[in-house]
Amino acid sequence: MAMFTATGVSESELKAKGRKVVRRAGKQILLVAAEGKIFAVANRCPHEGYPLSEGTEGPGCVLTCNWHNWKFDLASGQALVGRDPVRTYAVEVREGEIFADLSDLPAEIQRKRALDGLVDAARDNDAPRMAREVARLERAGFDASTALTHLIGALNERLEFGTTHAHGAAADWLALAERAPSDAQRLAAILEPISHLTWDTLGARSYPYAEETRAWDANAFLSAVESEDEAGAIAFLRGALRDEVSRQELFSAMGRAALRHYADFGHSAIYTHKGGQLIERLGPESELPVLLALVRSLVNGTREERLPEFRRYDKTLASWHAKGTTPVHAEDFVGLSIDAALDRALLSSGRNPRELYDALLGAAAWNLLHFDLAFDRDTTNQIADNVSWLDFTHALTFANASRHICEGQPDLWPKALLQLALFVGRNKAYVNAQQDVEAFHVADAKRFIAVEMATLYDHGIVEPIIACHRIKMLFALEDELAAAPDAPWVDTMCAAMNRYLNTPQKRHHGLRLAAQARDFIAKEG
Numbered sequence: 401m402a403m404f405t406a407t408g409v410s411e412s413e414l415k416a417k418g419r420k421v422v423r424r425a426g427k428q429i430l431l432v433a434a435e436g437k438i439f440a441v442a443n444r445c446p447h448e449g450y451p452l453s454e455g456t457e458g459p460g461c462v463l464t465c466n467w468h469n470w471k472f473d474l475a476s477g478q479a480l481v482g483r484d485p486v487r488t489y490a491v492e493v494r495e496g497e498i499f500a501d502l503s504d505l506p507a508e509i510q511r512k513r514a515l516d517g518l519v520d521a522a523r524d525n526d527a528p529r530m531a532r533e534v535a536r537l538e539r540a541g542f543d544a545s546t547a548l549t550h551l552i553g554a555l556n557e558r559l560e561f562g563t564t565h566a567h568g569a570a571a572d573w574l575a576l577a578e579r580a581p582s583d584a585q586r587l588a589a590i591l592e593p594i595s596h597l598t599w600d601t602l603g604a605r606s607y608p609y610a611e612e613t614r615a616w617d618a619n620a621f622l623s624a625v626e627s628e629d630e631a632g633a634i635a636f637l638r639g640a641l642r643d644e645v646s647r648q649e650l651f652s653a654m655g656r657a658a659l660r661h662y663a664d665f666g667h668s669a670i671y672t673h674k675g676g677q678l679i680e681r682l683g684p685e686s687e688l689p690v691l692l693a694l695v696r697s698l699v700n701g702t703r704e705e706r707l708p709e710f711r712r713y714d715k716t717l718a719s720w721h722a723k724g725t726t727p728v729h730a731e732d733f734v735g736l737s738i739d740a741a742l743d744r745a746l747l748s749s750g751r752n753p754r755e756l757y758d759a760l761l762g763a764a765a766w767n768l769l770h771f772d773l774a775f776d777r778d779t780t781n782q783i784a785d786n787v788s789w790l791d792f793t794h795a796l797t798f799a800n801a802s803r804h805i806c807e808g809q810p811d812l813w814p815k816a817l818l819q820l821a822l823f824v825g826r827n828k829a830y831v832n833a834q835q836d837v838e839a840f841h842v843a844d845a846k847r848f849i850a851v852e853m854a855t856l857y858d859h860g861i862v863e864p865i866i867a868c869h870r871i872k873m874l875f876a877l878e879d880e881l882a883a884a885p886d887a888p889w890v891d892t893m894c895a896a897m898n899r900y901l902n903t904p905q906k907r908h909h910g911l912r913l914a915a916q917a918r919d920f921i922a923k924e925g
C-alpha cells in the first residue's frame with residue numbers, strides 16, 4: 401500500500417539545487433531533478449553503501465557512483481554497470497512539495513528480488529553480493545536458510561556428478577547456524593554452504609535430470625543404480641516422491657545402494673546420511689533437488705574395490721561367516737596392510753559389530769593422529785601417492801554415516817566394517833609411528849569440540865572444501881561421542897583432530913603438479 405510522505409523539499413528548490421538528501425522513516429532518500437523529471441532513490445549505494453549523493457549524473461538520467469563506477473538508471477533503479485539495483489521510490493508533487501512513497505515493498509517481492517539476485521550473484525561467485533542478498537531476504541522477514549533451499553534448486557542441474565561436499569556439509573553448517581551466538585555469526589554459517597555450492601558449480605554446464613516417473617520399486621531402483629542407469633534410478637525416485645513413499649523406506653534403499661560398493665571412497669555413504677539430515681533441516685521444498693543430486697552421485701560413484709589394492713574386499717565379503725570370535729581392539733589393526741586388515745576383521749566377524757566398529761574407528765583415529773606430513777610436502781612422489789591428510793578424515797565421517805545406515809539395516813554391517821578396514825589399511829602407508837603426538841592430547845572432549853566449532857564462524861579458509869571437512873569432522877565426532885561417550889577411541893580421536901585442525905597444511909602443489917605432468921607426458925606423449 402502506497403504511503404506517500406512529505407519530503408519537506410519543494411519542487412522549485414530541488415530543481416534549483418539538482419539533488420538533495422532527506423532522512424525519513426529511518427531511510428536516507430536522495431532526491432534528484434534531472435532532464436525535467438524528479439527521482440527518489442536510496443542514497444546508500446547498494447554496492448558498499450557509499451553516498452550516491454556524491455555521484456555523477458550522465459545523459460539519460462543515469463547516476464554513477466564514483467566509488468566503484470556502478471551506474472544506475474534513476475527511473476528503474478537498474479544497475480547498468482554493476483550488480484544490485486538501487487531502491488527507487490515513487491514521487492508525487494503536491495502543491496509544489498515533493499512527496500515520496502516510502503512504504504516497504506511487499507515481502508514477497510523483496511523475497512523474489514533477493515533470491516533472483518542471489519542466483520545472479522552465484523553465476524560469478526560474487527560472495528559480497530550473495531551475503532547482501534541473503535541479508536535482504538532476512539530483513540524482509542524470511543529465514544536465511546530459505547536462500548540455501550532456493551540455490552540448491554537453482555544450481556542443481558549444474559552438478560554433473562550429483563552431490564558434492566557442498567550438500568554434504570550443509571546440514572552441519574545449518575546446525576552451527578542454529579547455535580550461533582549472534583545474528584552475524586548465524587548468517588556467516590548459512591553463507592558457507594551457499595558459497596560452497598556456488599564454488600562447485602562455477603562455470604558448469606547444465607546437466608538436466610531425467611523426467612520420467614516409474615512406480616517405486618526398491619529392488620528395481622537398486623538395480624538401476626548398480627547398472628549406472630541414472631535415468632532409470634531417477635524415474636523410481638520420482639515415483640517414490642509422487643507416491644509419498646516414506647522417507648525411511650527411501651533412505652533405506654539409498655543407504656543400501658551407498659554401501660553396495662566401496663563407493664567413491666566412502667563418499668556415497670557420507671552423502672546419503674548427510675543428505676537425509678539436510679532435507680530434515682530445510683524441509684520438503686529441498687527434498688526433490690537434494691535427492692536428485694544424491695541419486696546421480698550414487699549412480700556415478702566410483703567403485704573403489706575394483707582398484708587393484710582393494711580387490712580383496714569382494715572376496716572377504718563373500719567369505720564373511722559371522723563366526724569369528726576373536727576379541728578385537730584398535731591396536732590389532734594399527735600397521736596392518738589392506739589385505740591384512742580385511743583378514744583381521746574376518747577373525748572377529750561373529751563379535752558384536754560395535755566391538756569391531758570401535759576397533760576400526762580407533763585404528764582410523766590412530767592413522768589420522770600419525771599422518772606423516774612429509775607426504776604432504778613431497779614434490780617428487782608418484783601420482784598414486786598424492787595423499788593428503790584431508791583424505792584421512794573420511795574414515796571418521798564414513799564411519800559415522802555408515803553406523804547410522806547399519807543401525808537401521810544391520811545386515812549391512814559386514815560391508816561397512818570391511819570398508820572401514822580398507823580405509824585403515826590404505827592409510828597406514830602414510831603415517832609416521834614415531835610422530836610426537838603428546839602435545840595434542842585433549843583433556844575435555846566436549847570443550848574441545850565447542851572451542852573448535854566456534855572458530856568456524858570466522859575460519860579464514862579460502863577453499864570451501866577445507867572448511868567443510870572441519871565442520872563435518874567435528875559434528876561426526878560430536879555425534880559419535882553422544883552415541884558412545886566411553887568408547888575406547890575417544891582420546892586418540894580427539895588428539896588426532898586436535899593435531900589435524902591446528903597444524904598448517906600445504907594446499908597448493910605447483911611443483912609436484914608440474915613434475916608429474918612432465919613425467920607423464922614424457923612417457924605417454
Ligand code: FES
Pocket residue numbers: 445446447448449450465466467468469470482
Ligand atoms: S559503493 Fe557505489 S559502486 Fe561501490
